[in-house]
Amino acid sequence: MTLKALSATQFQFENQTHFYKGKVRDVYSIGTDLLVMVACDRISAFDHVLPRAIPHKGQVLNAIAGLFLDKTKDIVQNWKIAMPDPHVTIGYRCDAIPVEFVVRNYLTGHAWRVYKSGLRTLCGNVLPEGLKENDQFPQPIVTPATKASEGHDEDTTYDEILEKGILTQAQLDELYRISLALFQRGTEIAAEKGLILVDTKYEFGMRNGQIVLIDEIHTPDSSRFFYADTYEDLQRNGQPQRQLSKEFVREWLMENGFQGKEGEVIPPMSDEFVNSITERYEELYRAMTGAPLERRSYDQIEIQIENSIKQALKQIEHE
Numbered sequence: 001m002t003l004k005a006l007s008a009t010q011f012q013f014e015n016q017t018h019f020y021k022g023k024v025r026d027v028y029s030i031g032t033d034l035l036v037m038v039a040c041d042r043i044s045a046f047d048h049v050l051p052r053a054i055p056h057k058g059q060v061l062n063a064i065a066g067l068f069l070d071k072t073k074d075i076v077q078n079w080k081i082a083m084p085d086p087h088v089t090i091g092y093r094c095d096a097i098p099v100e101f102v103v104r105n106y107l108t109g110h111a112w113r114v115y116k117s118g119l120r121t122l123c124g125n126v127l128p129e130g131l132k133e134n135d136q137f138p139q140p141i142v143t144p145a146t147k148a149s150e151g152h153d154e155d156t157t158y159d160e161i162l163e164k165g166i167l168t169q170a171q172l173d174e175l176y177r178i179s180l181a182l183f184q185r186g187t188e189i190a191a192e193k194g195l196i197l198v199d200t201k202y203e204f205g206m207r208n209g210q211i212v213l214i215d216e217i218h219t220p221d222s223s224r225f226f227y228a229d230t231y232e233d234l235q236r237n238g239q240p241q242r243q244l245s246k247e248f249v250r251e252w253l254m255e256n257g258f259q260g261k262e263g264e265v266i267p268p269m270s271d272e273f274v275n276s277i278t279e280r281y282e283e284l285y286r287a288m289t290g291a292p293l294e295r296r297s298y299d300q301i302e303i304q305i306e307n308s309i310k311q312a313l314k315q316i317e318h319e
């Protein structure tokens with residue numbers, strides 16, 4: 001029997017001013033200052049939401065993001081106020097900066113595809129000759145992307161962000177510095193768990209004239225992780241890395257003829273496949289936290305979530 005999953009929500013809260021349905025998360029604006037984010041169990045790949053939701057995925061994402069937001073507060077302030085339910089974070093609504101700050105320490109994914117095509121620069125960074133897939137860079141690099149409101153994000157550069165007047169040079173320098181510091185912290189925490197933080201993306205916003213870290217961080221949806229213990233051997237033998245990310249979902253899609261291009265059809269997902277994705281997210285949670293996931297109850301989940309949000313909002317507004 002397939003488990004229940006939370007594919008979408010439709011709440012109406014007091015003082016609700018806006019609703020945005022992201023690819024994965026349902027975002028409710030409350031008044032002018034607050035955001036309620038429900039990490040649903042939807043899964044996206046190649047910028048497409050897949051037809052079936054993955055039980056417990058939202059809970060895993062929400063928990064990992066919360067953990068890392070708490071462990072990076074000394075580097076930069078972030079948007080999180082409370083997590084009243086395993087699927088929910090409430091925090092400050094910020095004016096999102098339309099740049100994704102991608103940090104990479106390995107030649108993987110998009111970076112590898114660019115390199116393989118013969119190019120030796122990525123978003124203004126010069127890449128050394130002679131690297132193979134999943135090799136480590138001399139040091140982490142920032143490869144920014146513009147956050148397009150529709151469809152694919154596009155690579156950009158430090159200079160282009162300034163030319164377009166998106167940020168001042170002082171702001172951009174500060175955001176590069178913060179992104180690299182966050183990546184360093186993420187790398188250290190992952191290493192304690194026997195994992196390598198391969199690459200990740202950060203989003204920032206402005207609130208009361210200050211930079212705030214927003215969105216999720218260091219989750220399997222926004223990052224790639226390798227197992228550290230097998231990394232060297234696999235590299236030496238030219239074998240694929242053991243990954244903790246949704247890369248295997250992308251691979252399954254590609255094997256079944258889907259790369260997110262026009263005219264392609266998303267292959268149907270069997271119960272077995274959905275269950276295997278849940279298990280991978282669970283494995284990731286355990287690797288990252290050292291404890292098994294406590295599978296939340298899906299019994300009347302919408303009501304559970306709605307009530308915990310209402311209660312938390314009341315409390316926050318009284319503070």
Ligand SMILES: Nc1ncnc2c1ncn2[C@@H]1O[C@H](COP(=O)(O)OP(=O)(O)O)[C@@H](O)[C@H]1O
Binds near residue numbers: 024027079091215
């Ligand atoms: N504190 C915040 N203030 C404003 N916007 C935010 C904040 N945190 C996250 N967001 C935005 O909320 C959305 C989260 O939902 P997601 O499923 O990731 O959507 P998307 O399909 O846009 O990536 C993102 O667009 C992200 O930029």
Ligand SMILES: [Mg+2]
Binds near residue numbers: 022
């Ligand atoms: Mg997103």
